Amino acid sequence: MALSQPATAASSSVRNPYSVLPNWLYPAFVVVALSLFGFYAVWVVFFQNQGYYAPYVSPFYSPLITVGPIPPGVWVAWAPLAFRLTCYYYRKAYFRSFFWHPRSCAVPEPKRGKYRGETAFPWIFNNFHRFAFYATVVQVGFLWFDAVLAFDFGGRFGVGLGGVILLTNVILLSGYTFGCHAFRHLAGGELDCFSCSLAARARHKLWKGVTVLNIKHDRWAWASLLSVAGADIYIRLLLAGVLHDPRWVI
Numbered sequence: 001m002a003l004s005q006p007a008t009a010a011s012s013s014v015r016n017p018y019s020v021l022p023n024w025l026y027p028a029f030v031v032v033a034l035s036l037f038g039f040y041a042v043w044v045v046f047f048q049n050q051g052y053y054a055p056y057v058s059p060f061y062s063p064l065i066t067v068g069p070i071p072p073g074v075w076v077a078w079a080p081l082a083f084r085l086t087c088y089y090y091r092k093a094y095f096r097s098f099f100w101h102p103r104s105c106a107v108p109e110p111k112r113g114k115y116r117g118e119t120a121f122p123w124i125f126n127n128f129h130r131f132a133f134y135a136t137v138v139q140v141g142f143l144w145f146d147a148v149l150a151f152d153f154g155g156r157f158g159v160g161l162g163g164v165i166l167l168t169n170v171i172l173l174s175g176y177t178f179g180c181h182a183f184r185h186l187a188g189g190e191l192d193c194f195s196c197s198l199a200a201r202a203r204h205k206l207w208k209g210v211t212v213l214n215i216k217h218d219r220w221a222w223a224s225l226l227s228v229a230g231a232d233i234y235i236r237l238l239l240a241g242v243l244h245d246p247r248w249v250i
């Protein structure tokens, strides 16, 4: 088959729903959103000591470790931070938006030095994404534990707005984490036959499940980023007495 095929009727009729938006909108959004989140995360992790308003734990502080004068966020925030920084989707987003490297497909890049890809400092660290995934899975486990405890009001079951926010957050984070490209490869990669054994069939099922999440990985990434910030802001407003948690306790 020839490599360059004329567009078929079906393919030419598929419209990119974003084509009506100006070209600069997406990179501008990425730069603004990631910068705001980055500044906010630094402020929370290094300059704040409180992230717990019973029974809610901020996702930046989970698991809650208090040792000496070191802010609790320092012990845990490195894992999700490394996970997002090395995420395949975020790599595409920040390389294109912050560095124009490249700005988009088939667009010439600004002149720069020798291209070494991710074989040299600092981008070589992007190759450790799989290990960041392992660490983040552990943290997501703690966040599920926190989300369950968020419905426990001194031994009585209750539903508060904070519990709903923490539960939503961990669902979105799980969708993001378990739709990871590295996890998809772990589930179904390096298999020549999906049906040749019980283990291979189980891996195929897992791979199909991960693929469902992986298809919308970018949306899970943004939704979970917003939910992490939102959950922390809500707890901080409770701590400051600005808000009161509406709750219904049995």
Ligand code: FES
Residues within 6 Å of the ligand: 083, 086, 087, 088, 089, 090, 129, 133, 176, 177, 179, 180, 181, 182, 183, 217
């Ligand atoms: S590729 Fe995005 S979290 Fe792994």
